[in-house]
Amino acid sequence: xxxxxxxxxxxxxxxxxxxxxxxxxxxxxxxxxxxxxxxxxxxxxxxxxxxxxxxxxxxxxxxxxxxxxxxxxxxxxxxxxxxxxxxxxxxxxxxxxxxxxxxxxxxxxxxxxxxxxxxxxxxxxxxxxxxxxxxxxxxxxxxxxxxxxxxxxxxxxxxxxxxxxxxxxxxxxxxxxxxxxxxxxxxxxxxxxxxx
Numbered sequence: 001x002x003x004x005x006x007x008x009x010x011x012x013x014x015x016x017x018x019x020x021x022x023x024x025x026x027x028x029x030x031x032x033x034x035x036x037x038x039x040x041x042x043x044x045x046x047x048x049x050x051x052x053x054x055x056x057x058x059x060x061x062x063x064x065x066x067x068x069x070x071x072x073x074x075x076x077x078x079x080x081x082x083x084x085x086x087x088x089x090x091x092x093x094x095x096x097x098x099x100x101x102x103x104x105x106x107x108x109x110x111x112x113x114x115x116x117x118x119x120x121x122x123x124x125x126x127x128x129x130x131x132x133x134x135x136x137x138x139x140x141x142x143x144x145x146x147x148x149x150x151x152x153x154x155x156x157x158x159x160x161x162x163x164x165x166x167x168x169x170x171x172x173x174x175x176x177x178x179x180x181x182x183x184x185x186x187x188x189x190x191x192x193x194x195x196x
Contacts, residue, residue: 031059033087071085
């Protein structure tokens with residue numbers, strides 16, 4: 001029908017809150033990696049990811065709205081109009097330095113959005129999967145905070161290296177932030193749900 005294909009830019013700097021929040025999402029990052037290689041439709045990507053196209057429609061709308069993907073072709077496929085998209089760039093660089101938003105707040109907003117996306121995905125799954133959720137109030141000296149973060153990342157990397165194509169894919173969503181919670185030693189909320 002119509003074809004206005006584009007060649008993605010080599011790199012694109014993302015510096016608005018809206019773009020960063022759209023980009024920092026595992027599903028959308030995966031979509032962008034496929035669309036950097038070639039133009040594809042929602043249905044084509046859904047087939048690659050083995051999900052229903054309805055699960056991806058929102059992600060495509062978010063990416064298009066903030067300019068990270070572009071509509072490049074429309075095709076008549078009998079009853080339907082197939083829309084093909086392409087990534088705006090081969091590589092995206094996050095640079096929040098020019099933004100007026102508090103960077104600490106932006107980090108937590110990104111984590112919140114990631115959790116919300118995971119909650120919606122879990123609601124639509126038919127097979128139960130393991131989930132571990134922990135909220136723990138601790139007192140950490142500012143000088144030890146960096147060491148804590150390094151150890152947490154090392155632990156995630158240690159287990160990530162042993163990953164194989166078997167098993168489920170899990171995300172680790174970790175944050176440490178100042179809180180108004182009462183400083184009670186050992187205060188913890190821990191929820192573990194084991195899938196059947």
